[in-house]
Amino acid sequence: MTQPTMTSGSPGGVLAPSGTTTRRPSLRRRSKHRPTWDESPGPIGFTAKAVVLTFIVLAVAFPLYTIVLTSLSTQADITRSGGLVTVPGELTLAAYQQILGGGIVTRAALVSVGVTTVGTLLSTTVSLLAAYGLSRPGSFGHRPLLFVLLITMFFGAGMIPTYLLVSALGLIDSYWALILPTAVSAFNVLILRSFFMGIDPAITDAARIDGAGDWRILFRIVAPMSKAAIAVVALFYGVGYWNAFFNAMLYINDNAKWPLQLVLRSYVLQGVTLPGSGVGQVDVATGAVTGLPVKMAVMVLAVVPILLVYPFVQRHFTKGVIFGAIKG
Template identity: 90%
Template structure:
């Protein structure tokens, strides 16, 4: 007499079976594992109240960031009549016009300042990134010449600075007053960025570089063909730090640049937007009858948008490297 063992039917997830046409049987534990594979084992599943609170908080943060940008961009493409009717910044779209952008990009001081900022940012970012990579690679090798003294000097610069007056005297003695190099060289190297790259370089497996040296590779080849390709994330983040710093800098230009034709965009923004000065040929906040161009607040908001948008366009392409490039380097350091 044979006995039949009855086992409970496995739970199904609704997917059709190719042989029988019915649902495919999968254990319930597999489904639970699949649902929780993106959550750490120590993190509890969010409850309805906690989930709702997170959504409300994130929505408030997004609104607090997006609404000022929205009003600034809308005001920059509004007519002077809409600005006058709203009493300042425009929040409700009316008649849209690009006259403000046509005016500031027609070859005047704003266009020239934008080109100056682009040039300084490109040259300064390239120079600072290359110097920081070279310094970090040398300091990441414990047996390199002057390793500890140079590292100690680098750390001191993070806590103590020469001050404004000695720095100005140095820049003046080097003949850099009214020179674009005065906007690059005094801030060319950041000790913090060098230490980030050094931590990342020290996290690379020494066996890789040792194998390259056994094959006859020198230090330059190890740096440019092995270390640099493996550190693209950290280098991209550091380059973004330098780029944002050069693009937003205005204080050095205010100190060292006396010629208005050499002003970067941020100094123009500070002088003509924040301090209320009038752009040459823009009038005092009215409509230019001869050209029909909008002036006043729309022009100021257009300059502000021109100063902010380039960083907003570049940041998303580098943002994905932040976790891998900076946090990883800090943990390994």
């Protein structure tokens, strides 16, 4: 006959027959030293989170869905819906064929791609070099240059002095006017600098002992270890160049050199029809192309490239920004 024995593992113990083991149900209790937001949410919390996230996704996706669907719709569907189309009907690519047929929209898209590519490469390279130099405590003029860089984050020359400088440099109606005035962002330089300062100095010191110079240390050691921060900075510069229209409005007088965002602004906000754009033309036989589908198609072309690039950089985004913010 087995005798009940006292088992350990819980306060007070539990009586159980000898030779058998019992497990007390594990109850997760909140630690006094752990904040509330570190705890796993309960059923109500999960439900509330799902509802909020669903609402946010719908608030973002529904307008984009409406714009894409309207750009693919015919005149009959647009007339039936009274404007923007929300229910799919007969779909057509006539609006995209029209704006990509060699008119001003196609030229503006090529201008935006070129400016974004060249500007992102130039700005990322300059920011990389500046951040590396400012991250070396013993570099020449380290503190004064850092102080000047910080001042530019709070004080600017203003629109008129900047315009006079661009004009004096002969950059009016030049593509460089879309790149050089915003080539370097102090915020992005500080992000890279903070990331570089977080790298163990023993690594760079060992490379220097082996005979490596600053250029080799930067491009062979520091840059490969900082891919997350560099990707985030490149994304910031790329989105900024792609979405910029104000510099083009100030410095570019030739319509043929307008970027896509300025053309989009003229179409959607001002309702201006530019020569060679095809906006407002209607295919009498099918009635497929009008001003509204073309406007929506231009909006899609302005948004889609960023949506395609962002997923490839998103995995570096949080790490790069948060690390730079903590170490700044």
